[in-house]
Amino acid sequence: MTVKRKSTAEPTAGGTPTDLANAAVALAVSAPWLEPQRRRLAEAWRGTRFPHALLLRGPAGVGKAALAEWVARLVLCDERQQAPCGACSSCQLLAAGNHPDFLRAGLEEDARQVKIEAVRALALALTMKSYRQGYKVAVVAPADRMSPGAANALLKTLEEPAANTVLILVADQADRLPATVASRCQQLRVPRPDPATALHWLETRESRTDWELCLDLAYGSPLRAVSIAATGGATLARDMGELLEALAGQGRDLISEAERWVKAGAAERVRWVEFWAARAVREAQVGEGSHSLDMRVLHSTTQRRHIQSLFAVHDSAREASGWLQRGSVNAQLLVEGLLLDLVRAVRSRPAEGKNS
Numbered sequence: 001m002t003v004k005r006k007s008t009a010e011p012t013a014g015g016t017p018t019d020l021a022n023a024a025v026a027l028a029v030s031a032p033w034l035e036p037q038r039r040r041l042a043e044a045w046r047g048t049r050f051p052h053a054l055l056l057r058g059p060a061g062v063g064k065a066a067l068a069e070w071v072a073r074l075v076l077c078d079e080r081q082q083a084p085c086g087a088c089s090s091c092q093l094l095a096a097g098n099h100p101d102f103l104r105a106g107l108e109e110d111a112r113q114v115k116i117e118a119v120r121a122l123a124l125a126l127t128m129k130s131y132r133q134g135y136k137v138a139v140v141a142p143a144d145r146m147s148p149g150a151a152n153a154l155l156k157t158l159e160e161p162a163a164n165t166v167l168i169l170v171a172d173q174a175d176r177l178p179a180t181v182a183s184r185c186q187q188l189r190v191p192r193p194d195p196a197t198a199l200h201w202l203e204t205r206e207s208r209t210d211w212e213l214c215l216d217l218a219y220g221s222p223l224r225a226v227s228i229a230a231t232g233g234a235t236l237a238r239d240m241g242e243l244l245e246a247l248a249g250q251g252r253d254l255i256s257e258a259e260r261w262v263k264a265g266a267a268e269r270v271r272w273v274e275f276w277a278a279r280a281v282r283e284a285q286v287g288e289g290s291h292s293l294d295m296r297v298l299h300s301t302t303q304r305r306h307i308q309s310l311f312a313v314h315d316s317a318r319e320a321s322g323w324l325q326r327g328s329v330n331a332q333l334l335v336e337g338l339l340l341d342l343v344r345a346v347r348s349r350p351a352e353g354k355n356s
């Protein structure tokens with residue numbers, strides 16, 4: 001006989017916060033690379049020592065926020081040994097988005113920082129008695145985007161945690177957190193899965209031919225690959241192909257092109273250029289080898305210059321990627337610089353032995 005229980009929904013674009021939270025939990029359970037973290041946390045919970053404060057850190061798009069949702073269900077479930085059971089009244093309240101002892105603070109619409117008011121309210125709520133005579137759990141995500149005031153407001157909670165409370169911080173860039181905050185949390189790293197694991201997981205979710213491209217563009221982060229796929233990985237490749245042609249011809253206005261990139265997601269485009277340049281260097285080098293000796297001498301100066309310009313594109317794309325990952329950078333200026341390098345490279349291409 002099958003036990004009927006409310007199934008957790010798959011992620012849906014623009015779902016309610018509850019839909020999203022349920023989808024996140026389903027994801028945390030289905031992701032094989034989160035298994036060691038889940039096991040460690042479940043063991044700690046069934047044992048005697050569970051941290052008052054947990055910092056989930058690691059690159060963007062690997063499922064840290066999903067894991068935080070799962071931890072909330074682990075800690076709030078009424079059946080400690082089977083937690084999260086999905087069937088008890090606590091689990092049902094969480095699935096319905098109605099658990100009174102679960103709190104969240106995050107970015108409000110279009111805000112760049114997690115505000116002090118949100119963190120204060122959460123810290124205050126943690127000091128109050130549990131409504132269900134159990135634990136209280138609070139998640140701050142993205143914690144690395146807390147304003148200095150907000151981070152400060154969290155300090156007292158970290159220094160003198162109330163009994164039976166768990167605070168979970170989620171950070172892509174944990175080194176941006178004040179040391180006073182980070183050092184008071186038990187830190188759990190969530191690394192990127194290896195590409196084969198990520199690819200397999202993506203393919204079991206949905207059959208697509210461009211998962212590998214999406215995963216590459218996402219720096220190997222599977223959840224980011226999902227969102228790139230949702231916004232059209234193939235479309236991106238086509239747009240970029242058209243851009244290269246335009247740059248080789250009469251060109252495009254680089255400033256407005258950079259604006260478009262920043263609006264549409266500069267990181268993926270910069271990453272695409274990095275791949276493109278690496279491939280173009282290889283192809284140009286192979287092309288050079290295929291000429292006769294006389295041709296090679298004739299060819300070599302322009303060809304070498306072309307290869308150098310491709311290396312320059314590759315290096316600036318890689319550097320720009322790093323900056324964009326770390327955030328707090330003038331993306332517009334960065335992209336304009338990269339586009340200039342790109343123009344130089346596509347226009348330095350020798351007329352003969354063109355690379356496709």
Ligand SMILES: [Zn+2]
Binds near residue numbers: 076084086087088
């Ligand atoms: Zn339960």
